[in-house]
Amino acid sequence: MNERTRPAKLSAEERAEQLELLRAMHEIRFFEHECGRLFARGEVRGTTHLCEGQEAVSVGACRALREGDSMTCTYRGHGATLAMGAPLDESFGEVFGRAPGLCGGKGGSMHLTDLRVGALGSHAIVGAHLPIANGAAFEARYRGTGAVHACFFGDGSTNIGAFHESLNLASIWKLPVVFVCENNLYGEYSPLATTTPIERLADRAAAYGMPGERIDGNRVLEVREAVAAAVERARAGEGPTLIEAMTYRQKGHSRTDPAKYRPEGELEEWLARDPILLHGKWLAEAGVEQAEIDAAEAAAREAVGEALERALAWPEPEPAALLEDVWVAS
Amino acid sequence: MNERTRPAKLSAEERAEQLELLRAMHEIRFFEHECGRLFARGEVRGTTHLCEGQEAVSVGACRALREGDSMTCTYRGHGATLAMGAPLDESFGEVFGRAPGLCGGKGGSMHLTDLRVGALGSHAIVGAHLPIANGAAFEARYRGTGAVHACFFGDGSTNIGAFHESLNLASIWKLPVVFVCENNLYGEYSPLATTTPIERLADRAAAYGMPGERIDGNRVLEVREAVAAAVERARAGEGPTLIEAMTYRQKGHSRTDPAKYRPEGELEEWLARDPILLHGKWLAEAGVEQAEIDAAEAAAREAVGEALERALAWPEPEPAALLEDVWVAS
Amino acid sequence: MTETTYKGAINKAIVDALAADDDVFFLGEDVGAAGGAFKTSVGIQERFGERRVLDTPISEQAIVGLAIGAAMKGLRPLAEIMFADFVGVAFDQIANQLAKYRYMTGGQVKLPVTIHLASGGGAGFGAQHSQAAENWLLNIPGLKLAVPGTPADAYGLMRAAVEDDDPVLFFEHKGLFNVKEDLPEEPARVELGRAEVVREGDAVTVVATQLMRHRALEAADALAGKGIAVELIDPRTLVPFDFATIATSVDRTNHLVVVQEAPAGGSWGATLISRIAAERFEMLDAPPALVVPPDTPVPYAGALEAAWLPDAEKIAAAVEASLAY
Amino acid sequence: MTETTYKGAINKAIVDALAADDDVFFLGEDVGAAGGAFKTSVGIQERFGERRVLDTPISEQAIVGLAIGAAMKGLRPLAEIMFADFVGVAFDQIANQLAKYRYMTGGQVKLPVTIHLASGGGAGFGAQHSQAAENWLLNIPGLKLAVPGTPADAYGLMRAAVEDDDPVLFFEHKGLFNVKEDLPEEPARVELGRAEVVREGDAVTVVATQLMRHRALEAADALAGKGIAVELIDPRTLVPFDFATIATSVDRTNHLVVVQEAPAGGSWGATLISRIAAERFEMLDAPPALVVPPDTPVPYAGALEAAWLPDAEKIAAAVEASLAY
Numbered sequence A, B: 001m002n003e004r005t006r007p008a009k010l011s012a013e014e015r016a017e018q019l020e021l022l023r024a025m026h027e028i029r030f031f032e033h034e035c036g037r038l039f040a041r042g043e044v045r046g047t048t049h050l051c052e053g054q055e056a057v058s059v060g061a062c063r064a065l066r067e068g069d070s071m072t073c074t075y076r077g078h079g080a081t082l083a084m085g086a087p088l089d090e091s092f093g094e095v096f097g098r099a100p101g102l103c104g105g106k107g108g109s110m111h112l113t114d115l116r117v118g119a120l121g122s123h124a125i126v127g128a129h130l131p132i133a134n135g136a137a138f139e140a141r142y143r144g145t146g147a148v149h150a151c152f153f154g155d156g157s158t159n160i161g162a163f164h165e166s167l168n169l170a171s172i173w174k175l176p177v178v179f180v181c182e183n184n185l186y187g188e189y190s191p192l193a194t195t196t197p198i199e200r201l202a203d204r205a206a207a208y209g210m211p212g213e214r215i216d217g218n219r220v221l222e223v224r225e226a227v228a229a230a231v232e233r234a235r236a237g238e239g240p241t242l243i244e245a246m247t248y249r250q251k252g253h254s255r256t257d258p259a260k261y262r263p264e265g266e267l268e269e270w271l272a273r274d275p276i277l278l279h280g281k282w283l284a285e286a287g288v289e290q291a292e293i294d295a296a297e298a299a300a301r302e303a304v305g306e307a308l309e310r311a312l313a314w315p316e317p318e319p320a321a322l323l324e325d326v327w328v329a330s
Numbered sequence C, D: 001m002t003e004t005t006y007k008g009a010i011n012k013a014i015v016d017a018l019a020a021d022d023d024v025f026f027l028g029e030d031v032g033a034a035g036g037a038f039k040t041s042v043g044i045q046e047r048f049g050e051r052r053v054l055d056t057p058i059s060e061q062a063i064v065g066l067a068i069g070a071a072m073k074g075l076r077p078l079a080e081i082m083f084a085d086f087v088g089v090a091f092d093q094i095a096n097q098l099a100k101y102r103y104m105t106g107g108q109v110k111l112p113v114t115i116h117l118a119s120g121g122g123a124g125f126g127a128q129h130s131q132a133a134e135n136w137l138l139n140i141p142g143l144k145l146a147v148p149g150t151p152a153d154a155y156g157l158m159r160a161a162v163e164d165d166d167p168v169l170f171f172e173h174k175g176l177f178n179v180k181e182d183l184p185e186e187p188a189r190v191e192l193g194r195a196e197v198v199r200e201g202d203a204v205t206v207v208a209t210q211l212m213r214h215r216a217l218e219a220a221d222a223l224a225g226k227g228i229a230v231e232l233i234d235p236r237t238l239v240p241f242d243f244a245t246i247a248t249s250v251d252r253t254n255h256l257v258v259v260q261e262a263p264a265g266g267s268w269g270a271t272l273i274s275r276i277a278a279e280r281f282e283m284l285d286a287p288p289a290l291v292v293p294p295d296t297p298v299p300y301a302g303a304l305e306a307a308w309l310p311d312a313e314k315i316a317a318a319v320e321a322s323l324a325y
Ligand SMILES: Cc1ncc(C[n+]2csc(CCOP(=O)(O)OP(=O)(O)O)c2C)c(N)n1
Pocket: A074, A076, A124, A125, A126, A153, A154, A155, A156, A157, A158, A182, A184, A186, A187, A188, A249, A253, C029, C058, C060, C082, C086, C089
């Protein structure tokens, strides 16, 4: 924990802000619990990839953005999309393939997108959104809007060609983009060391003349501070940053993966460093009452429950929707 | 010039060897002069990319290999293919699209290939042969042949995805491959600094946990020494190396490029450091007689002249060849 | 005979191919320690070790390129690309290198590369994980394309693919992994370029592969109840393509219905119909019909995806329309 | 009216598109300072500056992806991929992102992206630089494909492409760069999806694009000498496809010959013929014919490449065979 994120006496405003971070992480956690549960019940089709354990990266990074900024992420994108402010019910609706879902039910769990809040899309081809992230950042520079783009991806994604092309271009053009690598130690079932010859992915930034920083991705404040600094740099026209947030995927890769490949004790160690737990402790140490901490959790639980109920009552898309949205003009 | 490549008193054998390097560079130079001349006469179709000024990289690197080793290169591949030992006449034949050409006239200037000498192919899609180079190296390791593969590519190619994927995989699997980046300062018409945010491409090796070295690519002995060391490392099972050979493309990118984008004086500076000139001086300093130096040049000129005559007399492929070589089995 | 799933048949074919020839090796993302994203390679690395069964980084260009280079030097690589949709990221290697390399070098190299990929829709994987991507590769001479629809064909075509001296892309349909069939201890190879007459009939020739073959069979059952005898043919490979078997059938039935799970544009079905129209013009008593999904990406929602994919009802209707013509 | 080359028309269209709308920007390898590998963009960066005309690294995935992201935020990117064959390295971005993004998000985004690429053979560029790669993209709903054959169409389709709210891939044929035509100061837009009847006739409908359109015209001239009136139609865009104009023509001529410079498998010509066979079955007096190169990569040697590409003679022979049927 660095200086800036050590608990201190909090003002009322600060307390509210910190509790809100906790609430946001709980919201994602509860949302995903329901996704898991409803997958087993057959309401979620295909597959779903939970970010349980990584909520501090989603919340910390997205809360370092301001209105007008934007974000792209992966199939493991529930957390980031919700952290940007996508409505819970419409997010559920999309995961269940319902007409009022974020994408009218056409995208699904892997493709949550909400342009209203700057969530430009969850992408299911590894690395494919990094070039697109540059485009969003380019628009900001082109029009001089001052907006910044945050792009989330995993450790395993740093080995695909699109990663390389994107970081290179972002740097040479000094695009206002922050690359947030969520190093959760695995790409699908492969530990990083079996696929990647270096240990610190942040070091790859040097190949692009870009700052790279490794941070504790399970501490929401550390994430927020680091991303905020990178965002500031980007806004100032100084170009992109690569942030490697160390975190852990508490569940398997997708809903069909029991994650038996984990070394013994690893999960337990990381559970002890669960981001919600850590921020709860931080709050307690900063003198926030347990009741307030519990209230944040309860609020999240309730919001998720209500949203779920609404979404489950929504209809599937009408057949006519099948042919819509291919073209704007035809 | 480093210690190992400083001229000293040469034995007869050493003298012959050094003169042979000079002859090999001359051979490439004369070969390409003819390609340029015959392009203007319409004997070469489409386009052709000359490596004039870069001959020391081709010769120095390929002469660090031994029988059984192999090589892949780019559309700018005359030099490397000849340096591996491809016959001059069949190489001309291929450039002119004649039936006895290396590839039966089906490949052309951009695709010279001669499996007999380990020249596995000249590739015209930027970066596309780097993954293939890994495959050749993989075979050596798989079968334990001890062979090494050398892969040539340009500075501009280090920004394409395939470069990244290939160096990463080569390193994590410790494949016996040497990546030889010919930094000739330009990718087509773009100076490196306009496309690449770092100046030393050898530094990109660090992103793959691989040694990277920048060398003077216009000194044939320096190239040979550096590549030999990397080859030794590869043969010993220690994995790949990235070598950045600084050199200069004395002609335009392709036959239609007058290269007007060069800063004034740049070409002249590099002409003064022409690799053939430099090695000639080195020989003279090492006490080799001018007559011997001239004889190496004359031998190359003569060989090229004879080969050209033969190749120009060769017929175009028969129409039946059109349908051959798609399948082995059908 | 052992009851074997499509998935199990693929596993067995890979095992047998590795056992038969030390020049065969197998690489891909999570094919080793994890046994494959679809569990088609469970136990294979345990048996053959890390020398021959290799987990790769997420680098499809590097995977395909490595297979090409190794094949040039005489090995017989079997590579896995997890979802067929991901051929997109390795498309240059497949279209511009793998398919052309032999021709470009005047036959200097042979490229016995097999790539296997999971294709097809119906399972709710969304637009980027559900495509019949074999249709993206039809205009690229130099690639053989296998599209097995049964456990026996999965086994037989995989063995044939690995033993073939040319590049073969082997598409396994995700919707068929649990389809079962009794297979002998040593199932037969299936020759590339030989169609199977799945069901004989003289009323109409229906051509379909993979999931659509099964749906066409359903339709044929239903139509049999109405006294309509469908001849169902599964080409099993799209390149080489067994045109003769289909043409001979059309000569008899004088009706052709082609069913596929990809839109019409640039598809194998359209290619087949254009050739039948050119070469069997006089034999047709009705316009050749192509039963296809609409021109849209694959939607996620269950109701939409079900509507997108041709089903037995639509196939039967196309057959009846052809006969009623 | 000014005599304008195909190349000049492209240049003018890009200039006019940039002048018309500040949301349009133009990026690609060497499109700026160097004026383009084919000199189609000479002078454009000088006029519009480095903010709007950008030289990129050799990173086609990054180029296409940047265009997608910028379009999502409301810009109208025009990207250049130098040779059409290089769509291979950006195929995922084009097939899985650009084509599907609007659909996958339920219409949240529009993607007014134009990509222009130099395609086609005949110039001795060899197997990796000569392909009619538009045929690789036909089975991917969500992409519009323009294939201009004249300076007027090059101008008109480029303007329409940039102004269209959907993704358009604009293929310019390398063999046509120096074709000339008189163009007005402000040449017309050409609507996407509208074929041109290049020459009227009642004997046979010939459909061809780009280089083949010109060769078909040559064939039509020769045939006119024999009293055969060819109706030559250039669809100009492959998606959307103006089926009606061709079908109407076939209704009159009862003969169809399609000419293309790509092999048959998965091609636009095969797609057209399969649809004509299905929808105009009764109107055909002879089998629809597809004139195509053989199933091989493009060879380098002059004699071989000339034999590979359909020429006027082969086209005329196909027309005569159709009429003699
Ligand atoms: C191009 C491509 N290759 C393979 C896959 C299959 N795949 C999906 S997720 C994944 C692992 C990604 O790992 P990482 O980047 O670390 O992200 P995480 O899942 O850990 O969040 C793989 C290989 C894919 N979707 N796209």
